[in-house]
Amino acid sequence: NGSKKVLDALEKHMGEAGLDVVLEFRPEGHGDGVRVSHSGCQGFCQMGPLVTILPENILYTKVTADDVPEIVAETLVGGKVVERLLYVEPRTKEKCLGPDQIPFYQRQTRTVLKECGFIDPDDIREYVAHGGYAAARKAFADMDAKGVCDVVSQSGLRGRGGGGFPTGRKWEAARVQANPKKYVICNGDEGDPGAFMDRSLMEGNPHCVIEGMMIAARGIGADEGYIYVRAEYPLAVKRMRKAVADAEAAGYLGDNLFGSGQSFRLEVMEGAGAFVCGEETALIASIEGLRGMPSPKPPFPAQQGLWRKPTIINNVETLAQIPRIVSEGAAAYRALGTETSPGTKTFALTGHVSNTGLIEVPFGATLREVVLNIGGGVTDDRGFIDEKGFKAVQIGGPSGGCLTPDLLDLPLDFDSLRSVGAMVGSGGLVVMNQKTCMVSVARFFMEFTQRESCGKCVLCREGTKQLLALLDDVIEGRGTAETLALLETLGHAVQVGSLCGLGKTAPNPVLSTLKHFRKDYEEHVFEKR
Ligand code: SF4
Known part of the structure; x- marks a missing residue:
């Protein structure tokens, strides 16, 4: 994203401004020097490259190398904030000075990610x-x-x-x-x-x-x-x-x-x-x-x-x-999380949401908190739209399932998700707005698992191929009511007849979208959209 160019420009312009530039961590402290440190991911992917200035805790977003002379002159030398590089909250349009004021960070509980993005991983x-x-x-x-x-x-x-x-x-x-x-x-x-x-x-x-x-x-x-x-x-x-x-x-x-x-x-x-x-x-x-x-x-x-x-x-x-x-x-x-799912969980929040990125919340946080508050709400091509634009979240990647708007207040933990036929999985959360065709989403994941099947079990190897072909029939207008029935029957057969988790869970996106978004399938089949 250009972070390396920003880092190089910081070193160059800070030196030219006569600041004592410290490039290495010194356990005894940095004296009067200003340390430039590279870090791992700070989580706020959509807004990168990020520059955090400590101890003031100012966060500059979408920084380019061209912004660096101004950051050095105004903030590091002049002690002033470069307003145009601050994050603007999409709903309130307010400028936020740093992580303390940004809901994306404020509402998280970062324990496993606490040092991630703040320490030099190479030191x-x-x-x-x-x-x-x-x-x-x-x-x-x-x-x-x-x-x-x-x-x-x-x-x-x-x-x-x-x-x-x-x-x-x-x-x-x-x-x-x-x-x-x-x-x-x-x-x-x-x-x-x-x-x-x-x-x-x-x-x-x-x-x-x-x-x-x-x-x-x-x-x-x-x-x-x-x-x-x-x-x-x-x-x-x-x-x-x-x-x-x-x-x-x-x-x-x-x-x-x-x-x-x-x-x-x-x-x-x-x-x-x-x-x-x-x-x-x-x-x-x-x-x-x-x-x-x-x-x-x-x-x-x-x-x-x-x-x-x-x-x-x-x-x-x-x-x-x-x-x-x-x-x-x-x-x-x-002390964090729920009785049966203690601690926190990191999620990769992506898709039609204002703030995509890497987040960490205690188990038991609701989908509403994650998507609407931390994620900053649902988006479409024109930008932020309100929660009425929310259609679904695919949780748990190709093995997971879809969560619908009526589940916005469902606690995200192992057992609650299992009770609605979804799973935490490894923690991928893909948010989708009302314009998303859920048959295409199911096809995307089915194509992935079909390609990745190792071929050992017949039902996984051949069944995923047939499921993909049936999804193509639906999308390309050849589907009938029988196609939908076959998708369900075959989906259950692949779940039962596969050896490992890949095959056992491969039909989940199809079965879950058929259950929650049957209308999307029927529009293809009966209205030939
Ligand atoms: Fe291979 Fe697992 Fe699929 Fe069987 S279920 S073919 S072991 S990937």
């Missing part, structure tokens, strides 16, 4: 200065494996990768295995269209993920781990590799960690682009050098995983929650 010293690796020290120096698993179980943490399985239970299942060789894997193979939460975390705060993995290793007794990142995320791969090397050099990875006698080493692996490799058993096969195809469970990876050794696989966001749980305790973690 381990900055992570340590913000309390980083203190939780790992506590886990290795003061706790045993059972103690670590217990605190994670008591926190009620559930996996953020889609299924919501209790993390503590998964760790405990691996901990009790007698095999002395165990592995920890971080699943960074985020591939849902519209999802970029894990990418932002790996790019914005890679050490937090590493620290979560170290604590997981302590919990199950592992001495080796892999960070599996999709190759389409080259910056995440680069930052994770650098973070691993820096953590090794600083003694956070290696032998006898914190005097515990336990070793832990990490390797970053790139996925080759298959969506199905986000499934645990396919991911393990991929690391082993085999074709990434799911296999039946049991045995579960916690019993027999990588190289047939006990293995836990956790999603990036799940692992990034761990340091806070160990530092602050289970009760503090449970």
Whole structure:
């Protein structure tokens, strides 16, 4: 988006203005110098590139390199605000000085994203200065494996990768295995269209993920781990590799960690682009050098995983929650969220909404809060429209379902969403306005899953192809009432007859749009629109 040009221009013009420019983090402070720091994602994607000026907490939006001389002269030297670069709230038309005044930030609870966008992800010293690796020290120096698993179980943490399985239970299942060789894997193979939460975390705060993995290793007794990142995320791969090397050099990875006698080493692996490799058993096969195809469970990876050794696989966001749980305790973690879905969840908010970006809210926040308040309301080609323009939200990517306007006050948590036939999934939220054709939305996701089917099961391999062909029939005016009935029957058959989550959930967008937006289908079929 041009952020690098803005960064270079800041360095240049600040130097020319005679300011003492500090380019590196100094743990002892920066004296009279003005530090220019690059950060990871601040979440407010629609408004980037962003420049935050601290400690005044001024946020400039959509900054270009041409704006920089004015920022330096007016704000950094003159102490005045450049009004034209401030964010304007679409409903009230008021200018907001900084994150404290911007509803997009004000209404969020950023815990896992707290440092994301504020610390330099390439500088381990900055992570340590913000309390980083203190939780790992506590886990290795003061706790045993059972103690670590217990605190994670008591926190009620559930996996953020889609299924919501209790993390503590998964760790405990691996901990009790007698095999002395165990592995920890971080699943960074985020591939849902519209999802970029894990990418932002790996790019914005890679050490937090590493620290979560170290604590997981302590919990199950592992001495080796892999960070599996999709190759389409080259910056995440680069930052994770650098973070691993820096953590090794600083003694956070290696032998006898914190005097515990336990070793832990990490390797970053790139996925080759298959969506199905986000499934645990396919991911393990991929690391082993085999074709990434799911296999039946049991045995579960916690019993027999990588190289047939006990293995836990956790999603990036799940692992990034761990340091806070160990530092602050289970009760503090449970203070946010709901009884059965404690803590917070990051969502990638995209589509027809004023503020697209990466957000974090406690579980239990409503769809209204997320779409209308944090997201700033629904938009069309002409800009902001009111809530009457809201048609649906696709939650959970290609495996998820649609939420309709009557569900605006539904709490977003694992169980409430399941009760209406949707799922948290990995956290993609695609907002759609009244002009959106839901048959085309279903087709978009079906094309994606059909292309990504690994081909092992007949119903997933052939069924998704037939579902796609039926959707084409509807859209291209060849559909009949029988086509709609076939879509439903085949959709249910693919759900039942597929081995892994990809196939089992592939028909969800079709079935959910058929249920909630049948009129869109009928318009194609009976009115031949
Ligand atoms: Fe492969 Fe689909 Fe079967 Fe999963 S359900 S194993 S993706 S064919």
